[in-house]
Amino acid sequence: xxxxxxxDAIDAVWRIESARLIAGxxxxxxxxxxxxxxxxxxxxxxxxxxxxxxxxxxxxxxxxATAKHRAIDQLRRQKMQGQKHExxxxxxxxxxxxxxxxxxxxxxxxxxxxxxxxxxxxxxxxLTTEARLALTLRLLGGLTTDEIARAFLVPKATMQxxxxxxxxxxxxxxxxxxVPRGAELGQRLESVLEVIxxxxxxxxxxxxxxxxxxxxxxxxxxxxxxxxxELAPAEPEVHGLVALMxxxxxxxxxxxxxxxxxxxxxxxxxxxxxxxxIGRGLxxxxxxxxxxxxxxxxxxxxxxxxxxxxxRTADETDWTRIVALYDALAQLIPSPVVELNRAVAxxxxxxxxxxxxVVDSLTADPALAGYHxxxxxxxxxxxxxxxxxxxxxxxARAANLTQNVRERELxxxxxxxx
Amino acid sequence: MRxxxxxxxxxxxxxxxxxxxxAIGKLGADAAKQGVMVGMGGLLPTALGARARLAKGKITVTxxxxxxxxxxxxxxxxxxxxSKKEAIEWTxxxxxxxIGLWDQDLEVEVRQMMDDPSEGC
Numbered sequence: 397x398x399x400x401x402x403x404d405a406i407d408a409v410w411r412i413e414s415a416r417l418i419a420g421x422x423x424x425x426x427x428x429x430x431x432x433x434x435x436x437x438x439x440x441x442x443x444x445x446x447x448x449x450x451x452x453x454x455x456x457x458x459x460x461a462t463a464k465h466r467a468i469d470q471l472r473r474q475k476m477q478g479q480k481h482e483x484x485x486x487x488x489x490x491x492x493x494x495x496x497x498x499x500x501x502x503x504x505x506x507x508x509x510x511x512x513x514x515x516x517x518x519x520x521x522x523l524t525t526e527a528r529l530a531l532t533l534r535l536l537g538g539l540t541t542d543e544i545a546r547a548f549l550v551p552k553a554t555m556q557x558x559x560x561x562x563x564x565x566x567x568x569x570x571x572x573x574x575v576p577r578g579a580e581l582g583q584r585l586e587s588v589l590e591v592i593x594x595x596x597x598x599x600x601x602x603x604x605x606x607x608x609x610x611x612x613x614x615x616x617x618x619x620x621x622x623x624x625x626e627l628a629p630a631e632p633e634v635h636g637l638v639a640l641m642x643x644x645x646x647x648x649x650x651x652x653x654x655x656x657x658x659x660x661x662x663x664x665x666x667x668x669x670x671x672x673x674i675g676r677g678l679x680x681x682x683x684x685x686x687x688x689x690x691x692x693x694x695x696x697x698x699x700x701x702x703x704x705x706x707x708r709t710a711d712e713t714d715w716t717r718i719v720a721l722y723d724a725l726a727q728l729i730p731s732p733v734v735e736l737n738r739a740v741a742x743x744x745x746x747x748x749x750x751x752x753x754v755v756d757s758l759t760a761d762p763a764l765a766g767y768h769x770x771x772x773x774x775x776x777x778x779x780x781x782x783x784x785x786x787x788x789x790x791x792a793r794a795a796n797l798t799q800n801v802r803e804r805e806l807x808x809x810x811x812x813x814x
Numbered sequence: 815m816r817x818x819x820x821x822x823x824x825x826x827x828x829x830x831x832x833x834x835x836x837a838i839g840k841l842g843a844d845a846a847k848q849g850v851m852v853g854m855g856g857l858l859p860t861a862l863g864a865r866a867r868l869a870k871g872k873i874t875v876t877x878x879x880x881x882x883x884x885x886x887x888x889x890x891x892x893x894x895x896x897s898k899k900e901a902i903e904w905t906x907x908x909x910x911x912x913i914g915l916w917d918q919d920l921e922v923e924v925r926q927m928m929d930d931p932s933e934g935c
Contacts, residue, residue: 412848619848
């Protein structure tokens with residue numbers, strides 16, 4: 397087997413197995429940073445051995461066994477050198493067993509629990525939001541630091557530092573490797589869902605850079621969401637988030653024109669929507685609602701995007717229902733951004749004047765001060781009311797505020813068309 | 815990126831054993847747990863299907879079975895993965911699941927689906 401072929405196989409195996417591997421090891425050593433090092437070591441061993449020996453029949457099990465051996469070696473060495481890791485010592489003492497069988501059994505069982513623990517740890521509130529995103533993509537998504545740096549348009553060194561610091565923060569705060577229980581679970585789950593949706597959104601409407609969408613990030617987020625739905629099938633909001641992402645992702649290819657320019661929802665060719673993803677999204681939405689989650693924030697947002705997905709043409713959109721869903725969302729999570737979206741729906745359901753009234757009540761909100769979509773929406777409504785001069789000024793303001801090159805072009809074009 | 819894997823085999827009338835169905839089901843569940851399984855399915859005998867052809871501007875429809883065919887499509891799966899390598903890895907696992915449980919030769923075509931906006935499909 398050539399070195400290249402082995403490297404390709406290892407890449408693929410890493411994507412598939414790394415999260416389970418790291419999770420299983422973290423359960424034993426109690427530290428995700430150390431667990432990741434062990435998993436990486438196993439991969440290096442594979443890179444050395446597979447070109448000679450060929451890829452083993454069960455590459456995941458091979459990596460797991462190799463990492464286990466290294467973990468045991470490390471434990472022995474630490475014991476011999478009397479450097480018994482305090483946490484480990486406590487852990488093993490409580491269990492009253494020798495490390496080796498505990499290690500083997502613990503890695504093989506509870507794969508689901510371990511993965512959940514890994515997600516909750518990577519999204520722990522002790523970390524900054526940036527660090528949560530990076531660590532989640534790294535530990536759960538199997539992405540390299542380089543890939544994550546490129547995804548977030550930062551230098552590799554910056555991302556490397558961010559990840560190293562995140563792991564140190566977790567260790568210093570002695571964040572236990574576990575699935576939170578009781579009242580804490582709800583809050584912590586919120587953080588996990590937020591992280592996954594932030595990753596998705598960074599791909600779906602890139603806040604910066606030349607490209608309007610970066611589909612690879614959407615795919616990573618969708619994958620994480622789908623994994624979470626398998627791990628925590630009883631949580632309605634997990635399915636709500638998956639539904640939201642599946643349906644939004646169904647529009648990815650219709651959202652970008654031939655020259656990379658954005659195409660807005662109502663102008664999209666609905667024939668280019670991905671009906672396979674829409675189907676999956678509607679199924680996930682049904683699941684969330686069946687679990688009694690219809691009024692959860694992600695499920696409500698999924699219900700809104702589902703209204704668009706179900707409409708064969710833009711004219712068939714049930715805007716009245718969308719207004720009602722935004723009303724519910726605004727009650728649940730009052731935010732000026734939700735209010736702005738509600739204004740758009742109101743404008744479509746009951747005429748531009750109704751929408752403008754709400755938008756005008758938002759112009760003084762400091763939270764929206766630098767938000768380009770406020771003048772953009774206001775411009776649309778003013779244009780529909782025939783107030784062209786004012787609309788043009790709003791589009792110009794919006795163009796100045798956005799960080800995204802493609803969006804700026806679109807806003808300039810809108811202003812010029814008036 | 816999404817890949818459709820198309821499983822081709824000879825049509826001999828042999829049905830997959832419960833053990834094989836279980837092994838494939840387990841693999842599918844595993845892929846779903848990894849967030850990569852979009853959909854999979856096996857196909858019933860060609861006797862229940864039909865073939866529609868367009869030739870020289872004329873459409874003809876012939877009912878199954880496809881007796882003249884050397885190979886027929888026996889099943890498919892759609893994976894949403896990060897690379898072709900990963901799709902191949904899942905396909906190898908699929909083939910491994912057949913060892914000892916299916917005595918016909920198998921061939922799987924691994925094909926990327928058009929789902930990237932940059933492809934401008």
